[in-house]
Amino acid sequence: MRLLILGGTRFLGRALATDAVSRGWEVTAFHRGVSGPPPAGVAAVHGDRTQPGDLAPLAHRAWDAVVDTWDGPPQVVARSAAALEPACGRYVHVSSRSVYRDLSTRGLTELSPLVSVDGDTFGARKAAAEHAVLATYGDRALLARPGLVLGPHEQPERLVWWLRRLARGGDVPVPGPPELGLQCIDVRDLARWLLDAARSGLSGAYNVVSRPGHTTMGALLSTCAEASGSRARLRWVPTATVLAAGVRPWSDLPIWVPEDSDVRGLHETDAERAHATGLRCRPIAQTVAATWDWLTSTPGPVPAGGLGPEREAAILPGLDER
Known part of the structure; x- marks a missing residue:
């Protein structure tokens, strides 16, 4: 697998890079170079994804999957997804369960109503990013909605x-x-599921968290x-x-x-869809x-x-x- 991580030096990005290298994958981390280097065995490409032109060189290579953990303005995700689409087999966007409209509801599923993409809350930004990825990739998009990652x-x-x-x-x-x-969910379990899901070709939205x-x-x-x-x-x-x-x-x-x-x-969400695909959460x-x-x-x-x-x-x- 040829994997591109947008980030790769901090928390989830670092866990993804470490796991992917251990599988023998070809891993590249695109990052600004301000949070230290990625793990050993990862190729680094420096750039700022908020600058549209910085992503251009990556679009001339072929990637089996791109993993995107961005949690800022959704326009950045939209530009990244569009820029990489010609070279990308599958786009994995790490979203959040904050996209759900009513977070007081117990048993939220992937089909529960989402917040409006026009708002400026964290949930609205994530929902807008999801919308952009789906619009660009269709059934080649995987939307992971974790929550409390430790x-x-x-x-x-x-x-x-x-x-x-x-x-x-x-x-x-x-x-x-x-x-x-x-x-x-443990960050290492989240990383493992994301890579497994990318490899097996899963698409659509998943609540990726413990039961x-x-x-x-x-x-x-x-x-x-x-x-x-x-x-x-x-x-x-x-x-x-x-x-x-x-x-x-x-x-x-x-x-x-x-x-x-x-x-x-947020502590009582239905996560059975992800568990049915092999998600396992350590004690x-x-x-x-x-x-x-x-x-x-x-x-x-x-x-x-x-x-x-x-x-x-x-x-x-x-x-x-x-």
Whole structure:
């Protein structure tokens, strides 16, 4: 397989490149050269896809598949898809489950209504990008809709945020209940499915994520504490208390989406179509362990975000301990 990755140096792009090289594929990463080199064995072509002319040299080669992970303006995806169409066998666009119109719905399927492509939300941009790819490639287009992607080289930091916080120890306020279900996918499992799907010629849209209830908040955080050797105490906070303190789900506290949230469907989506084609999601403990190993071997600045000490202290008094 001759694979072109638009990116290939960060998170999913890096996982795709690593997996494809291990299969013996001919892999090329088209990137700007600002995030470091791609993995060993990957040919690099420098360029900026927002500049239409930079893609032109790639259109003179033949690619069995192109994988596109862009999450910016959809016009960039439309131009890339059109520029590469003469040379591309299959175009794989990594979209998002944010394209669905009503994210409060449990059991969303690939046939559920989508948001309008005319909006300027993240979901609208992804829906517009999907539309552009389909218009150009038809049944040669594969649209993958993951969601919460975790694992080594994680960006943006979600699992990493919790690992860092638990590693610091002390009392950690955690939004309950512990049995709140989570739906996610390890970046390596997502990469493997995307490459398998490209090789086998799959087309259309797929929710590419674990089945609902793959893990829970309690299991995830306990596993994080174990992996990091933390002596932190998890202090479970009722949802009402957390929200009353002005804490924003998903952003102030990554991963967490309350049971009655208007985006709760992101943790309760129907993913059977992808699982029927061979998607397999490893246990969360393996994802956590690999992410901690990567994190501790890659020192760098600790990003801001999440709850600071003052906000934590404001909601801790009088809570039950577990």
